[in-house]
Amino acid sequence: QSVLTQPPSASGTPGQRVTISCSGGRSNIGSDYVHWYQQLPGTAPKLLIYRNNQRPSGVPDRFSGSKSGTSASLAISGLRSEDEADYYCTAWDNGLSGWVFGGGTKLTVL
């Protein structure tokens, strides 16, 4: 069972806006940054959002992140078929002294 909690699945139609939640605790999300990754089948995770809401160069501004208390969210607007992937949240856990991950959310574009 993962330390961070994500819904196992999410879906939307092209053009829609979808959000994926990530819930943790005071020792991880509540006290440190949240980062998000996109994983396409058979590939390594790719950094999507870092430090709660920052986008690496090359990531479209359709992707945005936010954090409040011990929860965080990833929002994808203007949904496209190529966004169909697994999405993971992660944070450093100060109690465990290590990285913890969410269980992942499989996004389906209908």
Add this chain to the structure above:
Amino acid sequence: QVQLQQSGPGLVKPSQTLSLTCAISGDSVSSNSAAWNWIRQSPSRGLEWLGRTYYRSKWYNSYEASVRSRININPDTSKNQFSLQLHSVTPEDTAVYYCARTNDGYVDYWGQGTLVTVSS
């Protein structure tokens, strides 16, 4: 551009040692700002951080509690790479193993992944 290239066997027998290497280009294993991690992924356990090595005037290691008694992560400065050894493996250690860099407080680069199957 940082690149991480993994190498190592894809099949390990139960009770033996899993060994993987991650060659670094575009950065140094002795960087004073980066840390070098191993992370694995399996359908049953999801993404799981195993540990890291990093240099801050001297070498440090830290490991995830559940594997701490049987893991080693070591830098090799002569080859600019780092390695993972996981001892006494069982079928539960079957997973895709990734090396990864953390810099400025987040994992920014990943290796290509190596599927390691523990089976006789």
